[in-house]
Amino acid sequence: MDIIVLDEVDSTHKFLIDYILKNGFRSTLAVATSNQTNGIGSRDNSWDGVSGNLYFSFVISKDTLPFDLKLESASVYFSFLLKEILKSYGSNVWLKWPNDFYIDNKKIGGTITTIKKDLLFCGIGLNLIEISPEYGKLDVKIDNNILLRDYFSSIEMKPLWKSIFSKFQLEFPISKNFKTTINQEKVSLSDATLLDDGSLMINNKKVYSSR
Secondary structure, three states, X not given: OEEEEEOOEOOHHHXXXXXHHHHOOOOOEEEXXXXXXXXXXXXXXXXXXOOOOEEEEEEEEHHHOOOOOOHHHHHHHHHHHHHHHHHHOOOOOEXXXXXXXXXXXXXXXXXXXXXXXXXXXXXEEEOOOOOOOOOOOOOOOOOHHHHHHHHHHHHHOOOOHXXXXXXXXXXXXXXXXXEEEEOOEEEEOOOOEEOOOOOEEEOOEEEOOOO
């Protein structure tokens, strides 16, 4: 996967979407920076950027995704792949459903996915340094280039959703101690049931992650 590295950008996600609109899509492509000034979080919220962290986005054709992956659960899939890479480096990071990276009880990053016609755009931010007492940071030192190389290699291997889900299923009970936002409201995950397609059953309603 080719990677465009920028010294600074308002949002890797916005940059990549605009880049593809102007230049067209030829193959998978990524944009990365350590200084993002106006990132996008879930539900169009802003993601505060601090120089020295890692922010990147990539675009991939929907046709190349695993056949058993529902697009609504792409955030879970791509987040968990990165979590597995970080774990292999010795990190204690875990994934809170559906797209938040945590160390203990503090968020250290997150994922957002956007569908544009036949393309899927995925943006990820990771705190490598402390930004505030509210948020945590990655607990291992990494080389950004090596991390991106290993992560994109993992994506290119196209592990099936079934194999990723079976691992995430074991970790999901930790999420039950937290809340998630559904229809602009904070909802406890304590009574949520994780379904095979990555959705949740909460209060007799099926909820997908589409972010």
